[in-house]
Amino acid sequence: MSFFKRIFSGKQKESLDSGLEKSRSNVFQKLSKVFTGRRRVDEELMDDLEEALITADVGVDTTVKILDRLRKRVRFEAYAEVQELYTMLREEIGGLFAEDAQGSATVNEPPLCQPRVIMVVGVNGVGKTTSIGKLAWRYNQAGKRVLLGAADTFRAAAIDQLKIWSERVGVDIIAQHMGADPAAVAFDTLEAAVARNSEVVIIDTAGRLHNKRGLMEELTKIRRVMDRIVPGAPHEVLLVLDGSTGQNAVEQAKQFTSTTDVTGLVLTKLDGTAKGGVVLAISDQLSIPVRFIGIGEKMEDLQDFEVIEFIDSLLPADWETQNA
Ligand SMILES: Nc1nc2c(ncn2[C@@H]2O[C@H](COP(=O)(O)OP(=O)(O)O)[C@@H](O)[C@H]2O)c(=O)[nH]1
Ligand SMILES: [Mg+2]
16 A cells, blocks of 8 residues: 555646646747757757756756767667657656666655654755645645654744644644754654654754754754654655755755765755756756655645656657647
């Protein structure tokens, strides 16, 4: 039995499409410039395509990988019409990520231990608390008993924000006063989870930069305390990244994951940006899987990241007809 439905429903695809609207039109605009008025695939066109993908936030390294494959194919097939190149592009990107995604196929595995403890980390304002609310909603919808822990005690507003989400979703929350020791809140939350027989615990944390030593040590302390109550906790550490920051999100992910054990990534705010191509860069560049993407501010707006659906949405198969 899996936690969430594995199959992508038509409704999910629809919201993914509308969430990625800005990114898609950005990619289209860039590709149109490459393809318009040209009939033959030559090296100049390939260079332009390369540049288009890089500036669509797919990033240099990932673009180079895709273009290498495409160049080999174009060379091998000796002659290619510009029309065919879009199809080839989709195929090669799809192939690249389908291979990469194989190792991360455990996205929706059921919990192995109870309670399953998820700790959420990342810098300020990226969407941690919002993603926790959405995630709590999904677990709640899946019939799980969820408990939230407000371990971001830095600002009173942060605690209130999580409380509002807990009410909206209809799940319990453990919170203390502003300025309380985050590790103590995590401790209380796990104790309560054990007592209440909660199935999923999600711990919010204060925004921190990977290079702020004191704050990073605080994370270690929170972990240690949780492990004492529920051995092995946290079972998941989700790093939240703001997708609208494009390549900065890639850098942030690289730096954060080099100092903290992170098990999965959450990319938020893809609805408000044309930089959605960055998701491809991140899932190619990091060995940690992108688990969820945020495509809006509503409860339902957190989706599993499914690479094939994502590519389909960013580069639809019927682009030719749409743009004829
Ligand atoms: N449009 C959009 N806004 C989001 C998304 N995720 C978070 N936000 C907004 O980003 C802002 C910061 O989110 P918050 O959860 O407080 O960030 P935190 O500081 O990391 O906890 C809020 O205004 C959220 O509503 C998303 O997927 N799409
Ligand atoms: Mg927050």
